Amino acid sequence: EIIDQKTLDDLSKGSKTLEEITQMDSVKRYLEGTSCIAGVFVPSKKHPSKMEKMSIYQAMRKHVLRPGTALVLLEAQAATGFIIDPINNRKLSVDEAISSGVVGKELHAKLLSAERAVTGYKDPYTSEKISLFQAMKKDLIVKDHGIRLLEAQIATGGVIDPVYSHRVPVSVAYKRGYFDQEMNQVLCDPTDDTKGFFDPNTHENLTYMQLLQRCIQDPDTGLSMLEVKDGKSPLFQVDKTIQTSLQSQTMNIRVGQYKGLNISVWELLTSHHLCEAEKERQDLLMKYKAGSTTVQKLMEELALLVEKTEEKRSSFTVGSSTLTQASKEDTEKKKHIFLKSVEVELTAGHLKGQKSSLWQLLNSSYITDEKRNELLNKYESGTLTLEQLMQSIIAIMVEAEKTVINGSDEAGVTESGKAGDDCPSGPIIQSLTHLSTFLSTDEFHGPSVSLWDILHSKAISKSERENMLKKYLLTIEEVIAVLNKLFPTSEGQSLEQYGQTASFLKSVTVQVSIGEFKVEGKAHSLWELLHSKYITPEKRKELIEKFESKMLTWEEIFQIIVTIIKETEERGRNLKFKGLRKQVSASELLQSQIIDQDTLIDLTLGKKTLAEVTEMDSVKRYLEGTSCIAGVLVSSKTDPSKKVKMSIYDAMLKGILRPGTALVLLEAQAATGFVIDPIKNIKLSVDEAAASGVIGQELHAKLLSAEKAVTGYNDPSTSQRISLFQAMQRELIVKDHGIRLLEAQIATGGIIDPVHSHRVPVEVAYERGYFDEEMNQILSDPTDDTKGFFDPNTHENLTYMQLLQRCVQDPDTELFMLGVNTK
Known part of the structure; x- marks a missing residue:
């Protein structure tokens, strides 16, 4: 939505060039962004x-x-596109900035992490590239840090889409899941907790936009530069009491950037608006601090200073031409034309899903004259970016629609937004907006035309519309029947088909953001929801019968279904299984494809118990794993016909196993879940095994390292918990060692997910980035280099699976024991 169809056609025909399109303001800001804080x-x-x-x-x-x-x-800077070299006016990637000395190597890792807001984060579950906001939602980045970077992106041109490598309009960011209403509210109403930037002059916490507004433009490069004042500046010497006092006093400015706005005295004093009158500004502050002027007098002198500064600016010549009033009007006209070219897809109201220009929305009945002037002044002065202008308008519309939807049944809203006695109520408007059908006329064409739009089309007179709306209060089918007569379609389809309950419920599409239906942007029919696994046949029959007897509306059915799904999912989250190091929810097992939706619902309905599901072979192997090589069996010295059971460590101490052979077998135990005491048949963590003497202290550190294959490794660049395979990719563990441990995991039930503390099927391991095709090939076709285990009987190098297959099962404990021949 950055260019329109006409512009695309012009490009393909050659009537416009790529260079011309790139230089359009509406395109340039999304491809390049606007200036960040480039330097000081x-x-x-x-x-x-x-x-x-x-x-x-x-x-x-x-x-x-x-x-x-x-x-x-x-x-x-890194999160908005590039590291800036303001001396040479260059934009650099983080790696380029390091190699050229623009930033030091000590910041490399942190800036590479921030740069991912541009290049994208990797979803550990799907391996897909995701945006900054999506990474925040998945807890891949600390929220406060993410808000700071996201706010900087919006302040400098818009949210960055890392998949397509450009900024996007706010409406597109909403669609693609790169932004939402909650985050919009956080950024529109910042608190001290979310003001992540520091003004070195005033020592205030500010938003990025506020700090950017205090910058001045470098006349040589056009970059925004933060002016850091001398420590002797009065700004450094204003105490908190005076600052708070000046922040509480507001004044109305008649000219310049803040024309028509109420602005605090402090904000005006610290703005770059007065950077050309630094001496006068300092004098005013000194006088107020010394008590030789009142706040009222300060405000009057400030107003005069602003007017004087503006007079100087208005007479400033660029080359040989003076900026006249005519050129100002021309500039404003261009901005208005630009706003007419910017289209927004509406996300609220009876026009939801339709596109309208920003200019049309600004001049719609939603926006009062006073509010329109305020928004335009803020946008034209640079106080509001285009993204923020869009957000403000959409927020006003959403609030207005809430008022409509929450209104009483007696008081409705007319097309002009005013209350009227014969107008439909908010719930009716909402119902008719959500109901859509196929229609092919001069005015409409397509499979998704809302009844509300049809009722307000040119073909329907006001009296017909009012008559049908009255009938709607009785039954929706009657409205459809009348519309069918007025709009016979060319393709033989008619609205009459929706008169039947099934057809009608299939025609009503809704979006569900929970459970198995949680797919962004995908709509589902009510009929589909009713036939989902969440709804029992008995409940489905009950709901349909109540709908046909008019005891329930479709909206009420939808709310009942959503409630059932929510309750089912909540019960799924509260049902906990025992994992390797922590409890695992039933919902997580579903996400990991270890149980299916039917099993989850049976659990939540009490048809199956946790114990029953845990004992299912398809579940048990992922929660507990299968037996590793737990110990050794050797011939008894007193009775060679009998076998003596030993732990791996005891076998090493008694010289039955070589230290190297014993170590790799114990590492495999630690990396597959637990160190095993085969005598007592207990599973222990490494710390527990060391404390109880099952292993010696000399092996403690090495086995703790191996145990990280279960508990997770710490990624030094992101501080996130990562898997064994991911640690190998980041070279946090030697490849041969990692292959040995990973192969042991696969041989004993599956790759371990350290985040959720259980094993996962191989396809889930692929999705979450815990395995890949190259590693699969290495393990499927082992060479002597990758056979990391040693058979003490034959002196062969084997894979863990091969050595495990040579073990025998202990009849008492069912543990797998390696028989060792002693001479």
């Missing part, structure tokens, strides 16, 4: 009246910026 200006030590330009990193090294302040600004 500081007073020159040699010439204090002049400003010296520095990169963020240089400012940190020279102690102009604190390390923490510099880091978040550099992370914001």
Whole structure:
């Protein structure tokens, strides 16, 4: 939705070039973004009246910026596209910035992590590339950190789509799951907890947009630069009481960037609006601090200073031409044309799903004249980005529609938005908006035309519409029957088919965001939901009969179904199985394809118990695994016809197994879940095994390392818990060692998911990034290099599975024991 169909046609015909399209404001901002905070200006030590330009990193090294302040600004640069070299006016990737010395190597890992907001994060479950917001939702990134980066993206042009490598309009971000209403609310109403940036001049916590607004433009490059004032500046010497007082006082500005807005005295004093009148600003602050002027007098003098600054700007010449009122009007006209070209797909109201230009929405009945002027002034002055303008308009519309939907049955809303006695109520509007059908006329064509749109089409007069709406209060089928006569379709299809209950329920499509229906953007018919595994045949019959007898509306049926799904899923989350190191929910087993939906529902309905499901072979192997090589059997010295049972460690101490052979077998035990005491038939963690003497302290550290194949490795770049295979990919573990442990896991039930503490089927391991085709090939076709285990009897190198197959089962414990011949 960044270019329209006409522009695409112009490109394909050659009537417009790629260069022309790229330079369009409506395209450029999504391909390139707008300037982030690129660097800093500081007073020159040699010439204090002049400003010296520095990169963020240089400012940190020279102690102009604190390390923490510099880091978040550099992370914001990385997360909005590039690290900026403001001296040479270059945009660089993080790797390029490191190699060219624009930032130091000590920040490499942190900035690479922030850069993923542009290049994308890897979903550990699906291996798909996901956005910053989606990574936050999946807890792959700390929420506060994510909010900071996301806010920087929006402030500099829009949310970045890492799959297609460009920014997207807010409506598209909503559609693609890169943003939602809750996050919009967090960013629209920031608190001190979500103001993630620090003003080094005033020591305030600010949003990225607020800090960006305090920057000044570099006349040489056009980049936004943060002016860091001398420590002697009055801004550094204003105490918190005075600052709070000035923040509480607001004033109305008649000219310039803040024209028509109420702005706090503090915000005006600290804005870049007065950067050209630095001396006067400092004088005013000094006088107020000294008590020689009142706040009222300060406001009057500030207003005069702003007007004086604006007069200077209005007379400033660019080349030989002066910026006249005519050119200002022309600029505003261009902005209005641009707003007419920006289309938004509406997500609320009876026009939901339809597109409208921002200009049309600004001039719609949703927006009052006063609000429209306020929004336009903020947008034209740069206080609001295009994304934020869209968000503000959509928020107003959503709020207005809530008022309609929540209205009483007696008071409705007319097309103009005013209450009227004969108008339909909010629930009726909502119902008719959700009901859609096929229609082919001059005005409509397609499979999804809402009844509300048809009723308000040119073919329906006001009296006919009112008459049908009255009938709607009795039955929807009557409305459909009348519409069928007015709109016979060319393809022989008619609305009459929806008169039957099944056809009608198939025609009503809704979106469900829970359970097995949780697929973004996919709609399901009520009929499909009624026939899902969540609804028993008895319940389905009851609901349909109540609908046919008009005891329930379709909306009420939908709410009942959603409630049943929610309750089923909640019970699934509360049903816990014993995992390797922590409990595992029934819902997680479903997600891991270890149990199916029928089993989950049987569990939640009490038809099956946890114990019964745990004992199912298809479940038990993933929760507990199968036996590893638990110990050894050797011939008794007193009676060679009998076998003596020993632990691996005891066999090593008695010289029956070589230390290297014993170590790899114990590592395999630790990496497959537990160290085994075959004498007492107990499973122990490494710490428990060391404490109880099942292994010696000299092996403790090595076995703890192997145990990470169960508990998870720590990714040093993200601090996330990752699997054995992922640790091998990141070279956190030697490849040959990792292959040995991974092969042992597969041989004893399956690859272990350290995040959810159970084994997973191979296809799930692929999805979650715990295995891949290359590793599968290595393990399927082992060579002597990858056969990591040793048969003490034949002196062969074997795979773990081959050695396991040579074991015998202990009749007492059913553990697998390796028979060792002793001479």
